[in-house]
Amino acid sequence: VQLVESGGGLVQPGDTLRLSCVVRGGFSGDFYSIGWFRQAPGKEREPIGCIDSSTGVHYSEAAKNRFSISANIPENTVDLQMIHARPEDAGTYYCGGAGPAGCIKYEKLGMDFWGEGTVVTVPS
Secondary structure, eight states: OEEEEEOOEEOOTTOOEEEEEEEETOOBTTBOEEEEEEEOTTSOOEEEEEEETTTEEEEOTTTTTTEEEEEETTTTEEEEEEOSOOGGGOEEEEEEEOSTTGGGGGGGTOOSEEOOOEEEEOOO
């Protein structure tokens, strides 16, 4: 399974950001655990949230008010939407995948495989 992020680029403050994580190789039957993460320049990677076919969607405390994650099974994508973009949201956004009930690991960045990331710029 390969993960490929897309949708990055320039986002104006206040606008909505939409990213997709394509799961090449497809989801394994009804199972998936895909998380979204981001890393600002000079900072550590941080979790945003994770969607799991068995336990639903989970968000980090910092992300739950502005982010939403959804899965499009027929398209083999897991999408991330962020509202009200701010300059501090700039960075590289990654998706990561894991095995059964994998979202239990997302807050500790313990996913099993990762995409290469997509860069988001939000000017000040």
